[in-house]
Amino acid sequence: MIKESKLQSAQAVYREVVAAGDYYMRPMQRGQTIRILDLEGNQAADTLFYNTHDPGERYSAMDTIRAQGNVYLTAGTVLLSNAGNPMLQIVADTCGRHDTLGGACATESNTVRYALEKRCMHACRDSWLLAVTENEQFGMSKRDITHNINFFMNVPVTPDGGLTFADGISGAGKYVELTARMDVIVLISNCPQLNNPCNAYNPTPIEVLIWD
Amino acid sequence: MSDTIYYQDTIPGGCHWSMVLNRGLTLRLVDAEGGANVGMLLYNPANLLERYNAPDTLKCQHTFKLTRGHCLYSDMGRVFCSIIEDTAGWHDTVCGNTSKKIVADRWGERSYQQYRNDWQLNGYDSFLVEVAKYGLGKKDLAANLNLFSKVCVDDKGALCFDAAAARAGSFIDLRFEMDTLVVFHTCPHPLNPSVHYPRMPVTFQIRASAVVADNDMCKNYCPENQRGFKNTELYNLGRLQPAGG
Numbered sequence: 001m002i003k004e005s006k007l008q009s010a011q012a013v014y015r016e017v018v019a020a021g022d023y024y025m026r027p028m029q030r031g032q033t034i035r036i037l038d039l040e041g042n043q044a045a046d047t048l049f050y051n052t053h054d055p056g057e058r059y060s061a062m063d064t065i066r067a068q069g070n071v072y073l074t075a076g077t078v079l080l081s082n083a084g085n086p087m088l089q090i091v092a093d094t095c096g097r098h099d100t101l102g103g104a105c106a107t108e109s110n111t112v113r114y115a116l117e118k119r120c121m122h123a124c125r126d127s128w129l130l131a132v133t134e135n136e137q138f139g140m141s142k143r144d145i146t147h148n149i150n151f152f153m154n155v156p157v158t159p160d161g162g163l164t165f166a167d168g169i170s171g172a173g174k175y176v177e178l179t180a181r182m183d184v185i186v187l188i189s190n191c192p193q194l195n196n197p198c199n200a201y202n203p204t205p206i207e208v209l210i211w212d
Numbered sequence: 213m214s215d216t217i218y219y220q221d222t223i224p225g226g227c228h229w230s231m232v233l234n235r236g237l238t239l240r241l242v243d244a245e246g247g248a249n250v251g252m253l254l255y256n257p258a259n260l261l262e263r264y265n266a267p268d269t270l271k272c273q274h275t276f277k278l279t280r281g282h283c284l285y286s287d288m289g290r291v292f293c294s295i296i297e298d299t300a301g302w303h304d305t306v307c308g309n310t311s312k313k314i315v316a317d318r319w320g321e322r323s324y325q326q327y328r329n330d331w332q333l334n335g336y337d338s339f340l341v342e343v344a345k346y347g348l349g350k351k352d353l354a355a356n357l358n359l360f361s362k363v364c365v366d367d368k369g370a371l372c373f374d375a376a377a378a379r380a381g382s383f384i385d386l387r388f389e390m391d392t393l394v395v396f397h398t399c400p401h402p403l404n405p406s407v408h409y410p411r412m413p414v415t416f417q418i419r420a421s422a423v424v425a426d427n428d429m430c431k432n433y434c435p436e437n438q439r440g441f442k443n444t445e446l447y448n449l450g451r452l453q454p455a456g457g
Contacts, residue, residue: 056350060308062306062309063308065307066371069370069371070370070371071306071371072369082350082353084311084313097369101267101270101271102270103268103271104267106268106287106289108288108289108290109265109272111289112289112440112443115439116442116443142261143261143351144351146354147267147354155271157365158276158365159365161277162274162275162276163274163275
């Protein structure tokens with residue numbers, strides 16, 4: 001569902017451009033709204049959320065899709081934690097559909113999906129592993145790297161049980177906005193994947209904006 | 213697969229258990245009475261940080277459902293086990309578990325004091341108890357399998373639980389390609405609309421696997437699986453104890 005935001009960039013309390021292949025890891029407070037902006041188009045933002053006060057409570061793709069009875073995320077979707085609590089709600093979305101089935105790229109899964117020789121190409125999981133290791137204040141590790149959201153990615157499921165990675169439906173300037181319903185840590189990998197169309201074979205920056 | 217059954221037992225509905233199954237063994241799970249659900253998670257016992265990864269399993273094989281020919285992948289690009297036979301036809305791996313709240317809301321609360329072991333366990337707590345036996349906790353639970361449960365998706369993305377899919381006598385054979393810790397429960401699927409808490413037993417049998425041939429169906433299901441098998445071979449090679457060493 002397409003729903004535009006009324007928030008003005010000039011009023012944002014925090015802005016950060018995340019380079020292609022880099023990560024973003026930062027807490028935000030309950031009541032704040034975060035926008036993830038696809039600056040140049042067709043860029044996947046692999047995202048995880050944690051309860052700031054107990055990172056063992058985290059975004060749960062399974063609980064979220066089961067509770068809403070639908071595999072796609074869009075405006076109105078409430079992101080649930082593994083404890084069944086609302087973490088954030090998608091309040092604006094100019095893309096219309098986001099994936100939470102496909103997971104993130106990793107060097108190991110790249111060897112399976114593309115070729116054994118791809119094992120040393122940069123991947124989302126490497127960004128996340130660096131993020132949790134560099135940011136010791138959050139007390140996280142590989143155990144916290146779980147099943148994520150792929151904002152701006154289009155992964156249709158067919159009625160006979162197939163799964164396809166379709167061309168992105170995002171474009172330059174498209175965005176998704178979420179309002180936090182608890183204090184959360186946001187962890188994004190700005191996807192470096194070069195082997196499939198999720199980034200149009202051309203990883204580009206995203207911007208994160210936060211409003212009180 | 214050998215005809216000899218090394219071990220066989222039945223787990224009642226609404227229970228949980230775990231076991232290590234080494235490479236070379238095949239686990240058959242049988243929906244004894246129809247309507248069963250087996251929630252399952254897989255870990256590498258030599259490195260518990262390596263675990264079943266549902267997104268990789270789905271995207272590597274371009275599938276939403278799991279059935280014969282598919283492999284169950286770890287997050288390290290390896291194949292824990294292959295589905296070498298399946299008479300059920302569709303297994304879910306995206307809908308997760310019942311929680312205490314889901315069970316109470318749908319089927320009511322049952323105290324242990326009144327009902328003893330006929331109380332109504334939920335899948336999430338069952339996994340927590342079982343993984344805690346290996347030093348793991350809630351951070352270590354991943355998206356699980358729900359064997360024997362069919363959940364399809366329409367063209368708008370809406371989920372639909374097919375209660376008619378789980379037939380008595382259906383079975384699935386999991387051939388283990390590396391040593392694996394198997395954690396499972398027989399609690400109901402979280403979308404099961406049954407009026408009463410479904411308490412459906414599951415029989416399991418352990419046999420020796422046949423040698424994996426070059427033309428093996430699971431290994432050759434797609435080029436991705438050939439590479440997944442290659443990764444698994446490399447891992448098993450690293451664990452060999454050379455003769456005379």
